[in-house]
Amino acid sequence: MSRELRVGLHAAIVAVTGEQPRVLTVPDPAGDLPTALPFGPLDPDQHRTLELGLRAWVQEQTGMELAYVEQLYTFGDRDRASSDADGARVLAVAYLALVRERQLAEERGAWESVYAVLPWEDRREGEPNVLRDHIRPRLGAWVREGADTATRRLRRGRVDITFGSDSAGWDSERVLDRFELLYEAGLVAEAYRDRAGSTRTQPDPGFDEPLALDHRRILATALGRLRGKLKYRxxxxxxxxxxxxxxxxxxxxxxxxxxxxxxxxxxxxxxxxxxxxxxxxxxxxxxxxxxxxxxxxxxxxxxxxxxxxxxxxxxxxxxxxx
Amino acid sequence: MSRELRVGLHAAIVAVTGEQPRVLTVPDPAGDLPTALPFGPLDPDQHRTLELGLRAWVQEQTGMELAYVEQLYTFGDRDRASSDADGARVLAVAYLALVRERQLAEERGAWESVYAVLPWEDRREGEPNVLRDHIRPRLGAWVREGADTATRRLRRGRVDITFGSDSAGWDSERVLDRFELLYEAGLVAEAYRDRAGSTRTQPDPGFDEPLALDHRRILATALGRLRGKLKYRxxxxxxxxxxxxxxxxxxxxxxxxxxxxxxxxxxxxxxxxxxxxxxxxxxxxxxxxxxxxxxxxxxxxxxxxxxxxxxxxxxxxxxxxx
DNA sequence: TAGTAAATTCTCACTTTGAGCATAATGAGG
DNA sequence: CCTCATTATGCTCAAAGTGAGAATTTACTA
The missing domain is CATH 1.10.10.10 (Winged helix-like DNA-binding domain superfamily/Winged helix DNA-binding domain)
Structure with a gap:
């Protein structure tokens, strides 16, 4: 009667090489999806804890033993990515792991630049071009598209607070807020995959090379958490x-x-x-x-x-x- | 072949009345457990998102509409509380909700003092007696019981950092760390429920009136998160x-x-x-x-x-x- | 009318930031 | 060998932010 429930364990494994933060990606195990973070289903019989299950999957897929591991968030929106694989309801428990540069050799998988996936997050050389030339203008358009004054005001407020404005400044920790806003505004490819019937045109290919499932959202969560925690741990x-x-x-x-x-x-x-x-x-x-x-x-x-x-x-x- | 997997949605609903933080508790729905936080299973068919599922259960059990809601953590240790209900593997997704004192009337359920459940966390009148008279001495004993020097040193370090010492001070945010340490040291009743074969004596009844399942752990997580977030939100x-x-x-x-x-x-x-x-x-x-x-x-x-x-x-x- | 209880204002001595200037130690190029 | 570019380290300074408390107000109560 009730739909089957499954839980996936997903790992954002982060390292820093050559002044670039990187995340470990693997070819999708199933083979028919784009590059993904290491992940696998929780085995209710074998995995004593969620974290042990995660470690087992990472070990199997990349050969890597993780040291620092921390749970991030559990995603479970029915109509968003991952879910509904073959009629089952699928939740995703996301983890952040940190590893040393030394370990980067010999493992399976590739180290993808975090800022290749989330280009608007790197402000070391000032505000990146994607932001100025693509994202801000489109967000402006999204604000103006609001049905009524109240909606527009609300949208303007969200844009200002997440992406910064004269009065607000850039809060480096709001990585997820920014991603979610881009998702809502239809500026990231994930938005199309989820709401198929959208009438908007495809977003600019170029600043937009999503990972499998909701993995870019997971990475955004990971980066935000990492940035925040750095300050007190x-x-x-x-x-x-x-x-x-x-x-x-x-x-x-x-x-x-x-x-x-x-x-x-x-x-x-x-x-x-x-x-x-x-x-x-x-x-x-x-x-x-x-x-x-x-x-x-x-x-x-x-x-x-x-x-x-x-x-x-x-x-x-x-x-x-x- | 594989064991069934289920997910529970649990809510720590916090308010402050009369200078006391309180948490909403309900009589256990099943009827055979002690007082519990409002909770219920995720319905893979009906609940579009986890948070909506949570709101539905809270509404049903307490008649309360929640405003501020935030996901805390997902617990899934096999050998710890809740799990293994009737052969199924059960995860718990915990949420924190905040409500106004005004709403406290007319609802079903009772407002339990948070510090009645976690007495060592209230230092407004200085270090509470439970801590000085019961917990610290027992933690000291637990440290000395360590098998070897290394273990003892490690335990000492953990006690100092979580409960404070001359050099370390009290970090109000480490609520969960403290609870987990007490759990490991066998100073809270939950520890006995989980590892039945323990040889230790029961902890002092009195500073120890646990909620159902892992709900005290969830409350500890909630309080810690709340204390931390207060500072920047x-x-x-x-x-x-x-x-x-x-x-x-x-x-x-x-x-x-x-x-x-x-x-x-x-x-x-x-x-x-x-x-x-x-x-x-x-x-x-x-x-x-x-x-x-x-x-x-x-x-x-x-x-x-x-x-x-x-x-x-x-x-x-x-x-x-x- | 004196006394008590809070609310509000101000001080004051440090500390902590945010920005820069100045010096020191190397390797590369002439 | 001398000069430069380059990065490491030290040091200074003014502007804010903190931690403690004293001093002043404004009501209510006996």
């Missing part, structure tokens, strides 16, 4: 080798947050937070004066309640003073 | 009437965070953050000089990226300066 160190220079640390954070930081102040924060300690050794391949190699001070976990790489109010546009 | 206002005095606002925040705040500084933060605006009206039943009634400035949502009731470094013990 020492997650970056899961992505860095044992020792690293302060610049390397900064570049890694910048890659994830998608924003440039003030060098001296960044170092001051890291040092004042006693997050790292110098190893007398130097790294000389810096291109300039050699830099000292530092390592993460694990003891900090026992000293302070919420240690993280304190991102300040972010250098660009600040919310104006009270 | 204007959630408190979901719990307050249209207008309120600044002291009322402060008391509500204190009730949730479980800590006392410095009055003048709290007001400064709220006003500088332009979170509220005065209505010329006064509330005279204050017992002293009448206080002005304020209202939430919704516009703030369009002005700043992360408005919240900035809880400062919290008055008591601070992490020592670098």
């Amino acid at each position: 020492p997650l970056v160190f899961e992505l860095l080798p044992e020792t690293f220079t302060l610049l390397r640390l900064q570049r890694t954070v910048e890659a994830l947050v998608g924003v440039r930081l003030h060098k001296q102040n960044f170092r001051r924060l890291v040092e004042r937070g006693r997050l790292v300690e110098g190893t007398g050794r130097l790294e000389s391949a810096t291109g300039g004066r050699p830099a000292e190699l530092f390592r993460f001070r694990r003891e900090v976990l026992h000293e302070r309640p919420a240690p993280g790489v304190g991102l300040p109010g972010l250098p660009p546009k600040r919310s104006r003073r009270a | 204007p959630l408190v206002f979901e719990l307050l009437p249209e207008t309120f005095t600044l002291l009322r606002l402060q008391r509500t925040v204190e009730a949730l965070v479980g800590v006392r705040l410095h009055k003048q500084n709290f007001r400064r933060l709220v006003e500088r953050g332009r979170l509220v605006e005065g209505t010329g009206r006064l509330e005279s039943a204050t017992g002293g000089r009448p206080a002005e009634l304020f209202r939430f400035r919704r516009e703030v949502l369009h002005e700043r990226p992360a408005p919240g009731v900035g809880l400062p470094g919290l008055p008591p013990k601070r992490s020592r300066r670098a």
Whole structure:
């Protein structure tokens, strides 16, 4: 009588290589879908916990043992992607995993640039072109299309708060909000897959190469969470080798947050937070004066309640003073 | 061949009355369990989204329409509570909902004090007695019981960081960490229900009146999330009437965070953050000089990226300066 | 009319930010 | 060997933000 219920376990496995955040993708196991995040169904008999089930699937599909793993969100909209595979109702439990660059070799799967999938999220070189040339204009159009004044006002407000405006500024953590807004406005391909009967034209192919299922939504959730958590948990160190220079640390954070930081102040924060300690050794391949190699001070976990790489109010546009 | 899979939708519905945070409980629908949070199974056919399913169950069981709702976490450990009802594997998707005190009347169900269920979380009057007289000593014993030095050191570290120590201080957001630690240490009744064959004695009845299933764990998750989010989202206002005095606002925040705040500084933060605006009206039943009634400035949502009731470094013990 | 209870205002001594300038150490190119 | 470009590190400064409390108001109560 009742439709069958299934649960998928999905992993956004993130690393940072060459100043780019990357996510591990695999060819779709079924073979008929585009590239996907590693995922597989929860086996109610075999998987003792959800996380163990996830680890098993990742191990099987990529050969990778995960260290840091964190649950993100459970998606279950009936009319959105994934679901309704063959008449069954399918939920997706999404996870974020962090791995070191070192592990990138020899595994199966490919490391896709996160910003190739979510291009509007990288503001390290200023506002990206896609945003200025494509997204903002179309969002403007979407606002104007609103049926009545109230709708238009509401839409304008959402656009301003998620994508920033003169008064609001860019909140790097609202990655999911931005993706969902683009989805609603019909600016990402996923929107078409889901509401087939839409009358709108296809979005620009180019800033739009979705992953299988709702995996881009999962990635957006992962990036948002990661950006937020970076500030109060020492997650970056899961992505860095044992020792690293302060610049390397900064570049890694910048890659994830998608924003440039003030060098001296960044170092001051890291040092004042006693997050790292110098190893007398130097790294000389810096291109300039050699830099000292530092390592993460694990003891900090026992000293302070919420240690993280304190991102300040972010250098660009600040919310104006009270 | 494969075991049946089911998904439950569970709601921690929180309000604040009389300076106490409360959670809505209902008599267990099945009738043979203790008091529970409102919950019910996801209907794969009827419920279009998980959240709609949740709202439907809450409506049915309590007659309440929810406004603010947020997904918390999905629990699925096989050997822990809820699961394995009648041979099926059961997951629990937990939600947090916030409602106004006004709505507390006429509904079915009872408003249980959150701190009656999680007594060690209320530090408004200083460290609660349960903590000093029962929990800390037992945690100390649990640390000493560790098989080897490494285990003991590890346990000590976890206790210090979750429950605070001289060097670490109390992190009000680690509600779930604390509950899980108590669970592992066998200091909460849930631990016995799950591992029947334990040799330890029953924990003190008294600081231990668990809800059905894993509902205390869900409540711990909810409180932790709420405490964290308060700082960067204007959630408190979901719990307050249209207008309120600044002291009322402060008391509500204190009730949730479980800590006392410095009055003048709290007001400064709220006003500088332009979170509220005065209505010329006064509330005279204050017992002293009448206080002005304020209202939430919704516009703030369009002005700043992360408005919240900035809880400062919290008055008591601070992490020592670098 | 004095006393009590809050609400509101202000101070004050630090700390923490946000921005830059100045110096130091290397490798590359002449 | 000297000069430059390049990156590492130090140091300074002014502007905000914090943590604690004292001082002043305005009602209500006895």
